[in-house]
Amino acid sequence: MSIKKALQTFFLILASLSAVFAQPARRPFKLDDLARLRDVRDPQISPDGQWVAYVVSTIDVKEDKSVSHIWLVSYDGKTDRQITFSQEGEGSPRWSPDGKYLSFTSSRPGTAKGSQLWLLDRSGGEAMQLTELKGRLQGYEWSPDSKRFALVIGDPDPEADAAPAPAEGAGGGAGAPAARPKAPKPIVIDRYHFKQDVQGYLLSGRHSYIYLFDAATKKLDRLTASKWD
Numbered sequence: 001m002s003i004k005k006a007l008q009t010f011f012l013i014l015a016s017l018s019a020v021f022a023q024p025a026r027r028p029f030k031l032d033d034l035a036r037l038r039d040v041r042d043p044q045i046s047p048d049g050q051w052v053a054y055v056v057s058t059i060d061v062k063e064d065k066s067v068s069h070i071w072l073v074s075y076d077g078k079t080d081r082q083i084t085f086s087q088e089g090e091g092s093p094r095w096s097p098d099g100k101y102l103s104f105t106s107s108r109p110g111t112a113k114g115s116q117l118w119l120l121d122r123s124g125g126e127a128m129q130l131t132e133l134k135g136r137l138q139g140y141e142w143s144p145d146s147k148r149f150a151l152v153i154g155d156p157d158p159e160a161d162a163a164p165a166p167a168e169g170a171g172g173g174a175g176a177p178a179a180r181p182k183a184p185k186p187i188v189i190d191r192y193h194f195k196q197d198v199q200g201y202l203l204s205g206r207h208s209y210i211y212l213f214d215a216a217t218k219k220l221d222r223l224t225a226s227k228w229d
Contacts, residue, residue: 035059046095050075053093053102056082070104083120084127090118092139096146103130103149105137117149119215130215138208149213151220155206 039057046052052075057068067089073080084090086108093104102120104127110116112132117140120127131137136154143149187201195201208229212221 035061042092044093044095047097047099053083053095055091055093070102094140094142096142097144098146100146103140103142105140117151117213131213131218131220133220136208147215149215151211151213152208153211154208157206 037059041055041057043052043054052073054071054073055068056071057066059066067087068091069082070084070090070093071080072083083102084104084106086106088106088108090104090106090108093102095102100122102122104118104120105115106118107113107115108118110129112129112134114133115137116129116133117131117137118127119130131151133151133153135156137151138154139152141150188204190204191202193202207227209225210223212223213219
């Protein structure tokens with residue numbers, strides 16, 4: 001072997017060894033690693049096929065909660081960015097059929113509590129709250145004309161807006177003790193399927209119904225009225 005080929009072989013071996021030692025040492029997967037994982041879900045392709053909206057969920061260890069935000073990536077993968085940033089998180093992105101808007105659900109502060117429907121204009125600007133629902137928004141879809149929504153809404157919790165009970169001996173004066181929260185009623189289980197992920201306890205008398213919501217007039221019409229979901 002010539003000196004030139006020997007030197008080439010030596011440098012190739014040296015480069016290979018450097019690459020191997022530069023790699024981080026392998027170790028077992030630990031419980032703390034779960035908080036570093038990102039959950040990517042619910043991809044939605046824009047009507048023009050140029051963009052994909054999707055949800056990225058991360059774990060906030062300090063606050064001990066999971067937070068989801070909406071991201072937008074171009075079809076070629078060259079542009080990828082986060083487009084929602086509220087502390088309450090967002091989910092369920094859906095494109096309007098005409099491609100002008102991107103809707104999503106969020107419990108961010110607004111004119112109504114709980115998960116509501118929000119609308120983001122693709123031409124720019126802040127997202128605006130579209131619905132002011134008192135029930136539990138469980139799902140939605142755009143109408144083909146981009147003017148209405150089909151909503152699945154569950155009956156509200158009758159105790160959600162209950163006022164706190166006054167403390168014993170409170171006279172209402174300046175030095176009166178603060179009102180204490182009202183004790184919740186016991187949960188009565190009378191069905192085999194009594195609990196559901198996301199929804200929680202399936203209490204008797206509370207069901208889900210389909211509604212039609214007009215985006216322009218904000219009119220909400222109930223389409224189903226049976227005692228079933």
